Amino acid sequence: MTNNRQLTVLIAGATGSIGRHAVAEALRGGYTVRALVRDRARAARTLPDDVEVVVGDLTRPETLVSAVEKVDAVVLTHGSTTSERDVRDNDYAGVANILRALEGRSVRIALMTAIGVTxxxxxYTQWKLRSERLVKASGNPYTIVRPGWFDHNQADQRRIVMLQGDRRQSGTPADGAIARDxxxxxxxxxxxxDAARSKTFELVAEHGSEQDDLAAVFAALRPDSPGSLDAxxxxxxxxxxxxxxxFGRDLAAVTEAKG
Incomplete structure (x- = not known):
């Protein structure tokens, strides 16, 4: 994707703490932005007027058909607690249901999970991993971002760093921090x-200034092996x-839809 002026991006979790920033970032980038929300009134209070709002529920696949219609990309920023049930029924199910609604149509996907997911x-992290596996099995071009602890970074900690291997697993901010924006x-x-395609990485910030261009940072990452469900x-x-x-049913469904 290089000419983003004509492209429509669906942002799931658009009124959440990451989603609102993603909406603003996409608008700055010239995308047409479609926001998937459950509450139209809340969206009216929190989102800019030039965002197309579609009401739907990630836990109800029948409500997602119009949300994914004619989109070029989907950004999945939704997330819940550390409860296994919540992550299974919301985070994971949301990814499975979006993929099901796409019915095998290829779009660019950016999925947010979490550092230490392995x-x-x-x-609860196992369900996040399962959502990563579904995205990879779907055949869609993707990038999977595993951010560190939200907003635990210091004011001068803005240099964006992308790691691989998921080796930081203390379960505390010592694993790394990154600002929501x-x-x-x-x-x-x-x-x-293009250098971000088929890549899975952990995202943190180190001391220093934020880069103007992230192309070289993406390019330094290793792509996932073709056909592998894990990084x-x-x-x-x-x-x-x-x-x-x-999970077996969902995996079979996205694989079959891919054709």
Whole structure:
């Protein structure tokens, strides 16, 4: 994607703390922005007037058909608590339902999950990993961003750093921090940067100034191996044969839709 002036981007979680920044970033980039929201009144209070608002619920796939119609890209910024049930029923299900609504049509996808998502023994992060796997299995061009702790960075900590291997797993801000507006910038920048395609990485900020151009930062990353459901150099203990039945159905559906 290089000419973004004619492109329509759907932002899921558009009224959330990352989504609002993603909306603003996409508008600055010249995209036509469509916001998926559950509450039109809240959207009217929080989103700019030049955003197209579509009411839908990520947990109800039948409400998403109009949201994905004729979009060129989808940015998934929705997220919930550390409850396994909430992450399964909202974060994961939202990704599965968006992919189902697309019915195999290819669009660029930017998915936000979390740093430390491969940390063993954490049932809620396993559902985030499953959402990553669905995106990779869908055949859509994608970028998966695993941000550090939101807004725990210091004022002079603005240099954007992308890591791979998911080795920071303390479960505390010591794993890395990043500002919300920078997360949004990386998600939106990934849509128009070919070097971001098929890449999964952890996102943090270090001391220093924010870069004007992130192309070289994206380019330094290793792409995921074709056909793999997991990022290279990640230690993942989720054998496909032992996965929940619901995931198996979703994986089969997105793979079949891909054709």
């Amino acid at each position: 940390r063993p023994g954490m049932p 920078q997360i949004a910038r990386v998600l939106i920048d990934s849509l128009r940067t 290279d150099e990640n230690t993942v203990d989720l054998p496909i044969d032992d996965e929940p039945e619901a």
